[in-house]
Amino acid sequence: MNVMGKNTESAATGTREYLTFRLGQEEYGIDILKVQEIRGYEQPTRIANAPEFIKGVVNLRGTIVPIVDMRLKFNCTEVEYNSFTVVIILNLRNRVVGIVVDSVSDVMELAPDAIRAAPDIESAIDNGCILGLGSVGERMLILLDIEKLMSNVDMGLVAPAE
Template identity: 65%
Template sequence: MTSTELAPSSNAGALVTTSAAKNDSQQFLTFRIGAEEYGIDILKVQEIRSYEAPTRIAHAPPFVKGVVNLRGVIVPIVDLRLRLGCTAEYTSFTVVVVLNVCGRVVGIVVDSVSDVLEMAPGTIKEPPEISASIDTRFVTGLGKVNERMLILLDIEGMVGSPDFGLID
């Protein structure tokens, strides 16, 4: 299993696509689920690992794929694609993003990781007001990068929410 560790204070090597950090800028790890591109705060990311089938847990919901032993820590693996109602195909690009959120280590499965982007506050727009039938609680904003639209997620709020089912 290959792994890329990301230290919060590091530049994450070649993954960073912009120059020196600015005080008011924020860095996001970008990843794909289906045709959409998402971003999460890079400071929540511990490492990126290639997907390896975890040990299944009995009676877990379908989006909880199981657990892995990560250097002595038992880490639950959640397929974010299934949790968001998307289809999930496991390919050579499928990765697990290991997060430190809500005082826990959790892995989320995504289709692929794109890069780390630094975004100034002016490039991030508020999420639009949409009908109550669409859950946008965990969308913190929309970022525009050239011709790409990036959906920015509050991953800590999402993983920590009762309906996610991981943290009491």
């Protein structure tokens, strides 16, 4: 199985692969095909007047990449930078964006029948950005539409889909 691509078996069954990561006590999943790389956290260069959740920018092999701290964006109570803190570099509609998370767990395959609709509740995440809840054994994953989340008006990091 190719971690960064689809295999033929997955394409035939509708199974998708998700990179899972932690923010506080919650576990989230994003489409593995949107992930470019995973890097250790390094202090970005701050941008004046940027929202608090945009930590700044880093130079990634000649590309200036905005870095969003998802813990601040999702109102996590504690935001601690340690050896597990990582930046997931995403490639979204030809725009490169980094997101800071507490830790990366693993890559999981989820079949469509393992995904349930998310309940309609008020949260720090726009409900339109939640694809659903994935269950794997005892684990519950909040599956994010990361492209939609990054193109929200308050983020404005990725142009909306045409």
